[in-house]
Amino acid sequence: MADGAIAARFRLAYPGFALDVDLELPGRGVTALFGPSGSGKSTALRCIAGLARAPDGLLKIGGDVWQDEARGVFVPTHRRALGMVFQDASLFSHLTVKGNLDYGMTRARVTAAEASRDALCEMLDIAALAERWPDTLSGGERQRVAIARALLTRPQLLLMDEPLASLDVARRLDVLPYLERLRDELDIPIIYVSHAPEEVTRIADEAVVLDRGRVVARGAPLDVLPSASRLVEGGRFGVVNALKARVVAVDDVYGVTRLAHPAGEILIAARLTQREARVVMRATDVALATSEPRDTSVRTILRGRIEKIDATESALAFVTLTLVGGDRLVSAITRLALDELRLTVGADVFALVKSVALDERGL
Amino acid sequence: MPTSEDFAAIWLTLKLATIVTFLLLLIGAPLAWWLARTESWLKGPLGAVVALPLVLPPTVLGFYLLLAMGPHGPLGRLMAFLGVAPLPFTFAGLVVASLFYSLPFVVQPIQNAFEAMGDRPLEAAATLRASPLDAFFTVALPLARPGLVTAAILGFAHTVGEFGVVLMIGGAIPDKTRVVSVLIYDQVESMNYERAHWLAGGMLLFSFCVLLALYGRRRNGRNG
Numbered sequence: 145m146a147d148g149a150i151a152a153r154f155r156l157a158y159p160g161f162a163l164d165v166d167l168e169l170p171g172r173g174v175t176a177l178f179g180p181s182g183s184g185k186s187t188a189l190r191c192i193a194g195l196a197r198a199p200d201g202l203l204k205i206g207g208d209v210w211q212d213e214a215r216g217v218f219v220p221t222h223r224r225a226l227g228m229v230f231q232d233a234s235l236f237s238h239l240t241v242k243g244n245l246d247y248g249m250t251r252a253r254v255t256a257a258e259a260s261r262d263a264l265c266e267m268l269d270i271a272a273l274a275e276r277w278p279d280t281l282s283g284g285e286r287q288r289v290a291i292a293r294a295l296l297t298r299p300q301l302l303l304m305d306e307p308l309a310s311l312d313v314a315r316r317l318d319v320l321p322y323l324e325r326l327r328d329e330l331d332i333p334i335i336y337v338s339h340a341p342e343e344v345t346r347i348a349d350e351a352v353v354l355d356r357g358r359v360v361a362r363g364a365p366l367d368v369l370p371s372a373s374r375l376v377e378g379g380r381f382g383v384v385n386a387l388k389a390r391v392v393a394v395d396d397v398y399g400v401t402r403l404a405h406p407a408g409e410i411l412i413a414a415r416l417t418q419r420e421a422r423v424v425m426r427a428t429d430v431a432l433a434t435s436e437p438r439d440t441s442v443r444t445i446l447r448g449r450i451e452k453i454d455a456t457e458s459a460l461a462f463v464t465l466t467l468v469g470g471d472r473l474v475s476a477i478t479r480l481a482l483d484e485l486r487l488t489v490g491a492d493v494f495a496l497v498k499s500v501a502l503d504e505r506g507l
Numbered sequence: 508m509p510t511s512e513d514f515a516a517i518w519l520t521l522k523l524a525t526i527v528t529f530l531l532l533l534i535g536a537p538l539a540w541w542l543a544r545t546e547s548w549l550k551g552p553l554g555a556v557v558a559l560p561l562v563l564p565p566t567v568l569g570f571y572l573l574l575a576m577g578p579h580g581p582l583g584r585l586m587a588f589l590g591v592a593p594l595p596f597t598f599a600g601l602v603v604a605s606l607f608y609s610l611p612f613v614v615q616p617i618q619n620a621f622e623a624m625g626d627r628p629l630e631a632a633a634t635l636r637a638s639p640l641d642a643f644f645t646v647a648l649p650l651a652r653p654g655l656v657t658a659a660i661l662g663f664a665h666t667v668g669e670f671g672v673v674l675m676i677g678g679a680i681p682d683k684t685r686v687v688s689v690l691i692y693d694q695v696e697s698m699n700y701e702r703a704h705w706l707a708g709g710m711l712l713f714s715f716c717v718l719l720a721l722y723g724r725r726r727n728g729r730n731g
Contacts, residue, residue, distance in 0.1 A: 195630050221633035222641075228634035234627050238649040247645075248635030297635060 150205045150301070150333065154191040154198035163187050163198070163357040171206065174327050174334045176348035176365065178341070180375045184357040185337045189305050192335065193228050194221035205301055225252075227294030231306040233286040235278035235293070242274040244293050252297035261296060267329070268292050268322055284315040288322060295330075302334045308343060316343075323347050341365075341373045341382030346424065370427070370462030370474055371454045380460055383427040385473050391419050400499065406469025407446035411499040430475035431496040432463060434485055444497040448473060450489050455479055463487060465495060509705050512681070513690065516706070520686040523598070524666040527605040528613075531662045532655065534606070535613040540643065542614070543621035558611045565608070565671025572604050573675055596678050601686075604676040605666045613662040620654025621647060657721065664717045668710070 150169040156162070163184040169175050177185040190196040192203060194210065197218060203211040210219045227248075235244050249261075265271040268288040278286060287307055294302060307323070308316045320343070327334065327347055338344050344351050345365040353361040353372040361368045366385070373379030389403035389410050396415070403410040403421060410423055436445065448465035451472070455461040461482045465473045473495055487493065542554055560568055575582045576594040582603070586593055594600035628650055632642035648655070670688040677684030679693055687706050694703035 193630075193634060195633070221630070222636050222638050226634060228631075230627065230631060232627070234631040236628060236631070236646060236650070238646075238652070247632075247637075251636035251641070293635065303634075 150192075150335075151202065152188070152192060152204075153202040154188060155200060156187065156191065156196065156198040161187075161357060163191075165354070165357070165359055167352065167359065169333065169335065169352075170350065171333050172331065173349035174336050174347050176344040176351045177335060177337045177354060178339065178344050178351050178369070178372060179354035180339055180377075182356075183339075183354040183375070185339075185354045186305055187357075188354070189303050189335060189337050192301075193226060193303055194219065194224055208300075222251075225298075225300040226303060227297055227299035227301070228303040229287070229290050229294050229305065229307045231309050233278075233283075233290040233310075235281075235286055235289060237278050239278075240274070241270065241276050241278070241281070241289050244278070244289060245274075245296055248293055248297040254296065254298045264292055264295060267325060282315065283311045284318040287311065287319055291322070291326070295326075300332060302330070302332055304334060304336045306337055306339070308340070309338070320346060339376050341369045341376070341379050342384050342426075343382075345369060345382075345384045346386065366464070366472055366474055370464065370476075371456065373462075374456050374458065374460075380476050381426060381428055383462065383474055383476060385425045385427065385430070387423050387425070387467075387471055387473070389421055389423055391416055391421060405446065405467075405471075407448055407467035407471070407495075409444065410446075410497070411443040413499050425473075425497050427462060427474040427476040429497055430473065432475050432477055432481075432485070432487065433494045433496060434487070434491070436494050437496065440496070441498075442496040443499045446473065446495040446497070448493060448495055450487060450491045450493060453482065453487065453489060455482065463493075465493065467495070510702070513687075513702070513706055515682050516685055516687045516690040517709075519598075519682065519684075520667055520688075523601055523605060523686060524663045526602055527609060527666045528659055528663045530602070530606060531609060531613040532659060535610065535617055535658060535662075536648065536655070539614045539617035540621055540647065543618045557614050560608050561611050565669065566675060568608060569604065569672040569675030572607065572672065576600060576603070576676070595676060596680060596684060598677075598683050601673060601677045601684055604672050605669060608669055608672045609662045609665045612665045613658040616654045616657040616661065617651060618654075620651035623654075624650050653724075656724070660717060660721050664714065668714065 149171040150167070152169065153166045155164045161182065161184070165184070165188055177188060179185045187196060191198050191201060200213045201211045202213070209217055210224055211217060236247065239247065262271065268291060270285065270288050270292055273281065273285060273289065281289065291307070308319055311319065324347060336348060348365050351362065351365045351368050352359055353368055353375070355375055361372055369383050373383050387405060387410070389405040392402045392404045394401050394415050399413070399415055401412045401414060401416040403412065403423065412423065431442070446467055448467040450463055451466045452464040453461060459478050459480070461477055461479045463475045463477060463482070465475065467473050475495055538557070542550060573595060574580050577583045578587070578593065583593055594603055624647070628646050629642050632646045637645060668688065670692070673684065673686055673689055679685040679689045687710060691703050691706045694706070
């Protein structure tokens with residue numbers, strides 16, 4: 145087991161539900177536990193936190209043993225160096241934002257320099273909220289305070305239980321960039337529970353797919369999510385691609401931005417100010433053609449080769465391409481189209497993305 | 508006009524209610540906490556025992572308390588063992604009896620408040636390194652504040668308003684056990700209606716004000 149890595153084994157049965165997982169998780173980066181409701185992902189997280197106790201569970205993180213029932217070891221939650229963010233933020237309503245932030249910090253006996261505390265509040269944009277009461281915060285602000293509160297205890301491990309699920313779509317897009325920044329700047333492992341494929345693809349380095357209490361797949365999000373997305377309602381819309389591209393020109397007449405990518409030019413229906421952008425495109429917004437289409441309104445056409453085809457039992461098929469330049473791109477098309485175009489692995493294709501589906505919100 | 512006798516009874520009543528309320532909050536909060544969170548089979552029976560004074564005639568409660576405090580009862584023996592004077596017909600006896608009598612009025616609002624907050628605040632506290640005892644004092648109690656205030660008001664008012672148990676345990680010894688409700692009874696018995704009016708009217712006004720404060724608080728919202 146690598147330094148800082150996590151080994152977790154939990155078997156737990158309730159009437160009508162059984163959890164049986166044996167996981168080795170990396171000691172860094174974001175690991176998503178993905179699955180539909182009732183798949184056991186939140187229960188697994190609660191076991192890691194010590195809020196639920198599996199009778200013969202085992203949990204090791206780095207050199208520490210937090211649970212080893214065979215030896216009678218069970219470290220209670222308040223003695224585990226972890227931070228947890230709940231779906232509903234769970235700020236203490238009788239304390240101000242500052243009081244909430246201090247609560248964990250004083251108890252963890254963290255002598256975090258004021259500077260690092262300020263930097264974290266700055267990064268999460270909550271510095272101005274210190275004297276406010278939780279009641280007066282928006283959902284997104286509350287969640288950001290909860291994240292800061294957890295991180296200020298200097299945890300060895302950060303657990304996040306559907307932190308965006310209680311927010312509406314606009315708020316979710318508000319918080320998502322902060323999570324991406326955390327991922328890039330924290331050096332502790334994050335376990336992120338979600339049933340939203342889009343969050344998983346955007347945030348996680350690795351996804352563990354759970355269904356009915358068992359691990360059914362794991363790997364890079366883009367590898368496992370196309371087939372796993374059928375587990376959740378509307379999941380196909382959540383399979384998203386993210387391509388890095390360089391801004392070449394902003395067309396002020398038409399209000400669009402042109403970006404260069406090795407596989408072709410990407411057009412975005414917005415004026416961008418940055419030099420480089422991470423363009424998020426839904427698999428359902430990507431169409432495929434076997435020859436380069438000429439008479440089409442679609443402005444973004446990327447060249448690639450079919451690497452993998454996941455045909456589901458439903459009408460849908462996910463086609464994974466390797467684009468020129470090496471990036472991967474997933475397209476969701478109908479099985480009917482798949483067969484009529486006679487698409488096979490290894491075939492060269494053109495991926496068509498409507499520019500109006502791309503704007504700054506997805507960046 | 509009220510007499511010094513009346514003021515002595517009022518003073519005694521307020522002293523009794525204050526001491527009982529204070530003690531009941533100390534006893535009631537942990538008891539309510541246990542009742543709200545336990546999964547033990549004892550929850551049902553103990554909850555029922557706590558609620559008994561709600562349904563029992565005060566005479567039944569008074570009768571058994573009198574037996575328990577008597578020279579052959581468990582409380583009486585304990586007092587004798589400790590070398591303390593017997594409880595019946597003393598102020599201390601009134602306090603003990605009132606503790607039982609007013610217990611449900613204090614325990615139930617606190618228990619409801621604890622149950623309403625659910626597990627989540629305590630789980631959050633645990634993930635922030637608070638031990639269960641720490642979380643009880645720094646999260647559960649502050650969040651249950653509206654319930655605690657309701658409990659204190661109800662416990663106080665109910666102790667002020669008790670009669671049957673007081674009469675059986677304490678009798679009507681001036682300055683020791685003759686509280687307002689007992690004095691009113693005595694005045695009516697001796698046909699002193701005018702003097703009974705002063706006290707009875709005062710009690711009516713007091714009770715109305717307490718309930719007004721209580722329901723006004725509830726209507727004004729969560730933070731009360």
